[in-house]
Amino acid sequence: MSSHIPPVEPVVHYVASCQLPTPWGVFAMHGFEEEGGREHVALTLGDIGDGEPVLARLHSECLTGDALFSLRCDCGFQLEAAMQAIAEEGRGALLYLRQEGRGIGLINKIRAYKLQDGGADTVEANEQLGFPADMRDFRIARHMLNHLGVSKVRVMTNNPRKLATLQNAGIDVVARVPLEVGRNPHNDRYLDTKAAKLGHMLFK
Numbered sequence: 691m692s693s694h695i696p697p698v699e700p701v702v703h704y705v706a707s708c709q710l711p712t713p714w715g716v717f718a719m720h721g722f723e724e725e726g727g728r729e730h731v732a733l734t735l736g737d738i739g740d741g742e743p744v745l746a747r748l749h750s751e752c753l754t755g756d757a758l759f760s761l762r763c764d765c766g767f768q769l770e771a772a773m774q775a776i777a778e779e780g781r782g783a784l785l786y787l788r789q790e791g792r793g794i795g796l797i798n799k800i801r802a803y804k805l806q807d808g809g810a811d812t813v814e815a816n817e818q819l820g821f822p823a824d825m826r827d828f829r830i831a832r833h834m835l836n837h838l839g840v841s842k843v844r845v846m847t848n849n850p851r852k853l854a855t856l857q858n859a860g861i862d863v864v865a866r867v868p869l870e871v872g873r874n875p876h877n878d879r880y881l882d883t884k885a886a887k888l889g890h891m892l893f894k
């Protein structure tokens with residue numbers, strides 16, 4: 691998998707916190723601003739600053755999946771399952787990172803979906819548009835976790851390669867927690883591609 695991480699370390703500033711009631715519980719929501727304009731949030735529950743490993747989801751924004759009920763991917767299902775898992779444990783953190791479309795942006799994701807409508811898979815579509823398969827930068831998440839006092843995480847992901855990516859970004863991952871939800875006829879091929887080309891471990 692090709693990757694493209696900017697050489698300059700991102701700078702992220704904590705701004706403010708509030709309560710966020712959800713169907714699964716009342717989370718604390720913490721807002722962060724990244725120099726350069728993007729805004730990120732962390733939802734937390736319980737005492738996460740006690741040094742014990744924290745159940746965490748580092749969720750990259752997917753407007754279509756998270757907010758528009760898209761069945762082209764599994765993002766919305768993973769977001770919901772992660773919030774539910776954190777609520778069931780009574781302790782955890784969900785980082786909502788504004789790196790839409792694996793970092794290529796919303797409009798480019800629409801261009802990529804159009805190519806997929808014509809037969810390309812998700813990796814081929816990004817490459818046809820001239821983007822690496824994954825442009826996400828998880829160093830932003832490290833800054834956010836540091837601010838929240840989290841030193842070790844149990845990460846909810848189906849992507850074993852993400853663990854290495856997170857560790858390279860300076861995040862201490864002590865375990866992977868699978869998050870297998872949301873397979874449907876519309877995202878079947880997408881999930882197979884993620885398994886075959888991006889190393890995801892997914893149920894069938």
Ligand SMILES: [Zn+2]
Binds near residue numbers: 755756763764765
């Ligand atoms: Zn998605």
